[in-house]
Amino acid sequence: MRDIEKVIDEYITLAIPMPRMAAAEKFLRGTARAATPYIMVAPAILTLCVFVVYPIMYMIWLSAFRWDMIGPKIYVGLGNFIELFSNPDFYLVIGNTFKFMSLSVSISIILALFLAVYLKANTRVNALLQSFIFTPYITSMVSVAFIWAWLMNSEYGLLNFMLGKAGVGGVRWLEDAGAAMYSMILVAVWKGLGYNVIILISAMRAIPRQLYEAAVLDNTKPFRTFFRITLPMISPTLFFLTLMNIIAAFKVFDQIALMTGGGPINATNTLVFDIYQFGFKFYQLGYASAQGVVLMALIAVCTAAYFGALSKRVHYGGEA
Amino acid sequence: MTGIELRGVEKAYGKNPPVIENLDLQIEEGSFTILLGPSGCGKSTILRMIAGLERETAGHIFINGEDMRDVSPGGRGIAMVFQNYALYPTMTVKENIEFGLKNIKTPKQEREARVTEVVKMVGLTNYVNRKPQHLSGGQRQRVALARAIVKKPKVFLMDEPLSNLDAKLRAQIRTDLIELHRNLGATFVYVTHDQVEAMSMGTDIVLLDNGRIRQQGSPGSIYSAPRNLFTAQFIGSPPMNVVKAEDMEYRVDHAPHGTVSLGFRPENAVIVSERNPSERGRALFRGELAAREILGDHAIYKFKTACGSIRAKIMSGSTVEYGEWFVGVDRKYLYYFDEKGDAII
Ligand SMILES: Nc1ncnc2c1ncn2[C@@H]1O[C@H](COP(=O)(O)OP(=O)(O)OP(=O)(O)O)[C@@H](O)[C@H]1O
Ligand SMILES: [Mg+2]
Numbered sequence: 001m002r003d004i005e006k007v008i009d010e011y012i013t014l015a016i017p018m019p020r021m022a023a024a025e026k027f028l029r030g031t032a033r034a035a036t037p038y039i040m041v042a043p044a045i046l047t048l049c050v051f052v053v054y055p056i057m058y059m060i061w062l063s064a065f066r067w068d069m070i071g072p073k074i075y076v077g078l079g080n081f082i083e084l085f086s087n088p089d090f091y092l093v094i095g096n097t098f099k100f101m102s103l104s105v106s107i108s109i110i111l112a113l114f115l116a117v118y119l120k121a122n123t124r125v126n127a128l129l130q131s132f133i134f135t136p137y138i139t140s141m142v143s144v145a146f147i148w149a150w151l152m153n154s155e156y157g158l159l160n161f162m163l164g165k166a167g168v169g170g171v172r173w174l175e176d177a178g179a180a181m182y183s184m185i186l187v188a189v190w191k192g193l194g195y196n197v198i199i200l201i202s203a204m205r206a207i208p209r210q211l212y213e214a215a216v217l218d219n220t221k222p223f224r225t226f227f228r229i230t231l232p233m234i235s236p237t238l239f240f241l242t243l244m245n246i247i248a249a250f251k252v253f254d255q256i257a258l259m260t261g262g263g264p265i266n267a268t269n270t271l272v273f274d275i276y277q278f279g280f281k282f283y284q285l286g287y288a289s290a291q292g293v294v295l296m297a298l299i300a301v302c303t304a305a306y307f308g309a310l311s312k313r314v315h316y317g318g319e320a
Numbered sequence: 321m322t323g324i325e326l327r328g329v330e331k332a333y334g335k336n337p338p339v340i341e342n343l344d345l346q347i348e349e350g351s352f353t354i355l356l357g358p359s360g361c362g363k364s365t366i367l368r369m370i371a372g373l374e375r376e377t378a379g380h381i382f383i384n385g386e387d388m389r390d391v392s393p394g395g396r397g398i399a400m401v402f403q404n405y406a407l408y409p410t411m412t413v414k415e416n417i418e419f420g421l422k423n424i425k426t427p428k429q430e431r432e433a434r435v436t437e438v439v440k441m442v443g444l445t446n447y448v449n450r451k452p453q454h455l456s457g458g459q460r461q462r463v464a465l466a467r468a469i470v471k472k473p474k475v476f477l478m479d480e481p482l483s484n485l486d487a488k489l490r491a492q493i494r495t496d497l498i499e500l501h502r503n504l505g506a507t508f509v510y511v512t513h514d515q516v517e518a519m520s521m522g523t524d525i526v527l528l529d530n531g532r533i534r535q536q537g538s539p540g541s542i543y544s545a546p547r548n549l550f551t552a553q554f555i556g557s558p559p560m561n562v563v564k565a566e567d568m569e570y571r572v573d574h575a576p577h578g579t580v581s582l583g584f585r586p587e588n589a590v591i592v593s594e595r596n597p598s599e600r601g602r603a604l605f606r607g608e609l610a611a612r613e614i615l616g617d618h619a620i621y622k623f624k625t626a627c628g629s630i631r632a633k634i635m636s637g638s639t640v641e642y643g644e645w646f647v648g649v650d651r652k653y654l655y656y657f658d659e660k661g662d663a664i665i
Contacts, residue, residue, distance in 0.1 A: 210406035213373050214467075218420035219394035228419075232410035315410045 056296070063289035073286075080290035089266060090274075090291075094298075097270045099181060101249035104188040109242055111189065112196035117226065119197065120204045130201070134194035141191070145258035148187045149174065174260055177267040184268050187255060192248070196241060203237035204230060235314045243306060250299050271295050323349035323507040324370060324475065329379035331365055331531075338377065339365055340531040347524070349384075352501045352508040354518040357528035358554075363511040366528075367477050370509065371400050383475065394423075399468035401478040405460050407452040407467070414439070414448040417466050438470045458489045469500075475507045482517065494520055515555055519543070527551055549581070549661035558586050558620060558631045560655070563605075567627035570595075570604045572654070576664050579656040588653035589632035591621065592646045603654060605630055605647045609640060623647055 063080055065073040084090050115133065119126045136144060151158045152173035160170035173183045207230065215225050231238070253272040256262055262269035262277065269277075271291065279288030324347040332338035340362045347353045355363040368374040370381060372393035381388045383396055407416050414435060421431045439445050442462040452460055461481060468476055482490045498521055501508050512518055518525050519539045527534045527542065527550070535542055535551045546552035552560040562583045565575060572582065582603065595604060607623030607630060621632045621640055625647070632647055634640070656664040 208404075208406065210402050210404060211408060213393075214400075214402065214406040214408070216373070216393045217371065217398070217400055219392075219423040220419070221423070224423070229408060229410075235410075 059289045059292045059296075062286055063293050065286045067285045068283040069285055070283075076286065080287050081293075083287065084290050084294065089269075092266055093269050093271055093274045096181060096266075096268065097250060097252075097298075100185060100188070100252060100270055101246060103182075104185045104192075104249050105242065105245045107185070108189045108192055108196055108245060109238070112193055112200050113238075115193075115197045116200035116204055117230070120201045122205075130194075130198065133197055136191045137194040139191075141254045142258060144187065144191055145255055148183075148190075149259050152183055175264055177264045180260055180264060180267045184252075184255060184260065187259070188249070188252065191255075192245070196245070199237060199241050200234060203234040207233045232315050236316055239310060239314045243303065246302060246306065247299055250295065250302070271298075323347050323351065323384065324509065325382040325385075326366070326370075327380045327382070329366075329369065329376045329381065331362070331369060331374065332377050338531070343379070343531070343533070345526065345533065345536075347507060347509060347526075349507055350505055351524045352498075352510065352522050353524045353526060354522035355509065355511045355526050355528060356515060356518040356522075356554075357513065357534075359513055361528045362531040363513070363528060364479050365531075367400075367479050367509060367511050370396075370475075371398055371477050372396055373400075396475075397473055398475040398477055399471045399473040401464045401468050401476070401481045403480040403483055405452075405464040405481075405484075407460060407463055409452055412449050412451055413444060413455070413463050413466075416452070416463055417470050420467065420471050434470050434472075438466045441469065442466045457485055458493070461485060461489075461493065465500075469504070473506060475509065476504075477509050479511045480513070481510075482512075483514075490517075497521055515557065519555070527554060529554075545663075546583075546655065547663050549583070549657050552583050552655060552657075552663070556585055556587075558633065560585050561589070561630045562657070563625075563627040563630070568603070569606055569626045572603050572651070574651060575654075576656050578658045578664060580659045581657045581661075583655040583657065584649040584653050586620065586631040586633035587635075588649055589630070589634075590648050591632055591634065591640055592648055595646055602651060603649045606644065607647060608644055609642045612640065612642075614639060 062073075064075060064077055066076050066079070067073040119130055119133075154160055154170055154172040154175055157173070159173065163170055171179055174180050211229055211233070212225065215229055220228070251272050252270055253276065256268055256270055256273045257276070260268040262273050272295065275288045275291045275295065278284045278291065324345075326343055326345040329340060329343045329345075330338050331340040343366070345366070355366060357363050365374060369376050370383075370388075372388065372391065383398070388396055408419065411419065417438060418431055418435050421434065426434075439448055442465055444459065444462055444466065447455060447459060452463065455463065461484075464481065482493055485493065494517060497508075497510075501521075510517075510521065522539055524536065525539055525542050526536045529550050534554075535547050537545075542551060543555055546555065546560070549562060553562060560583045562581050564581050565572070565579050568582075575582065584603065595606070605623070605625045605627070607625035609621055610624045610629065611622040613620045618633055618635045619639065621634065623630045623632070623645065630647055658664055
């Protein structure tokens with residue numbers, strides 16, 4: 001840090017001629033020195049403002065209007081929010097979103113932990129299995145949705161065909177209001193699992209081997225080794241990964257749009273999909289914006305709660 | 321009964337050629353045995369096989385007469401101190417020390433008592449609730465020791481436990497380890513490539529080279545009666561001077577038959593200004609003083625001679641000026657080696 005300051009200082013000294021340092025020059029020099037870091041981060045900040053801060057502000061502003069994209073904007077104050085919170089469908093959508101988020105994230109993370117423990121050993125078979133498991137993650141959601149929609153088709157899908165062979169009755173995976181959400185969770189877990197596994201494996205591989213040797217010498221059982229050594233050692237990664245999963249799950253959209261369109265009877269309708277429908281199908285942009293504001297608040301509150309609950313239990317700091 | 325015995329042990333990593341072949345080694349119960357040798361000679365491998373962290377590809381390892389082949393590392397009655405300590409970073413000092421005891425379900429009361437005692441022994445009483453990352457290198461070292469001591473093992477295995485410490489701390493912990501060994505009466509097996517550590521702490525030194533034992537014995541015998549050139553040149557600081565007999569300007573007429581090279585320790589050399597032809601029974605070298613290191617109580621001089629460079633370690637006296645000198649060695653300090661490098665007695 002100090003070095004950088006020194007370099008900047010020298011640079012400024014060179015840039016500003018200083019035969020005799022008048023007070024004004026001194027002032028200029030001080031100002032330039034103070035301003036340098038801000039000038040340097042300005043491009044990044046500017047980009048952030050244009051593409052992130054402005055849209056958010058615009059969304060919040062828009063949530064106070066009724067607007068169909070063509071006609072004039074009509075100011076309604078908190079009208080959109082009142083309408084939102086008195087709509088029973090909205091609560092259904094929120095519930096769906098939480099159900100999707102909590103189940104898909106917890107299943108995916110726990111499954112990924114298991115798989116990572118078994119796949120972390122550096123063997124050829126494991127390398128192959130890792131790439132298998134990673135493939136869905138890099139496959140486009142459109143293909144994934146298409147494949148799973150076919151697999152889950154209740155009449156000629158492979159899943160029901162196999163269930164039939166096994167003597168079990170078929171499931172109406174995507175048409176049954178009770179099953180559809182679980183089908184969505186299944187697909188989401190299947191698609192995102194590989195990423196979680198890879199990240200967890202790399203975190204586990206970074207744990208010094210000596211720790212496990214010390215544990216063996218200390219007569220530690222495998223189960224306890226996992227909970228007392230592996231898990232605490234990967235806690236920073238696990239913490240961050242789970243958070244990213246949560247935020248991504250809150251924002252689920254393409255999968256819903258492609259596979260169920262929020263149906264049947266709103267059973268898989270989640271917040272972002274609902275926003276899309278109100279905004280770009282029903283052209284109620286003010287109402288959709290109000291939903292967006294709620295989504296943003298939800299994510300913020302959940303993230304804060306997550307941090308509050310768990311960040312103290314994360315082990316930061318190097319090995320010793 | 322021996323403490324630890326290795327019989328015909330071989331170790332190969334994967335498909336590589338074996339790094340240790342047909343090794344026989346006896347480590348006496350209660351000894352402070354040092355495995356000494358240059359980097360890569362297989363010291364750690366031997367230690368890790370004794371610990372059970374590495375499986376021997378052939379042969380048998382016995383601890384207290386018991387074959388260890390199917391005994392897990394935790395069941396061998398040993399404790400190990402790693403070079404980088406391998407403390408559990410997420411646990412406090414206390415948790416680190418008691419972890420092994422908890423695993424074998426030691427009753428809480430006994431556990432507490434043992435931990436308290438050990439913590440006191442290594443002087444960490446005020447640090448029990450700290451995480452290792454908030455400790456200095458020396459303190460971490462002590463935690464690692466405490467973690468081993470608390471298990472009351474019959475055998476302590478240590479793999480270069482001092483190499484991450486500065487010289488002063490190293491010297492201090494060396495004495496601590498000697499005391500510890502005397503107090504506990506356990507067998508210590510200690511790996512190092514530092515001969516000072518080996519000589520100062522060991523009761524028994526096993527000198528290794530390329531996976532083979534070159535000599536085993538007390539520090540005194542290894543120093544004064546090296547059985548081969550390797551031992552002669554590995555032990556001592558600076559190491560023994562070795563010259564080819566045929567290169568010598570002034571022949572030694574009393575060398576035994578078959579002598580190919582001669583050796584003498586720098587500390588046994590004297591520096592004289594002229595050659596005294598009447599003086600017999602002394603090996604003599606003419607050389608140019610090339611470098612001198614004045615080290616307080618002694619000085620080390622390096623001479624360029626007809627048979628290579630020669631070092632002399634002079635305990636005190638006035639500083640020798642740069643120029644031409646003679647280096648003399650009394651015949652009783654000479655070692656003779658044959659063409660295979662074995663000592664001729
Ligand atoms: N896991 C391993 N896989 C392959 N070869 C290994 C492995 N561990 C050690 N070796 C090889 O075995 C030989 C002995 O290694 P070892 O670690 O026992 O040496 P060392 O005497 O402890 O050396 P140092 O003083 O550098 O620690 C070396 O040639 C090394 O390359
Ligand atoms: Mg080693």
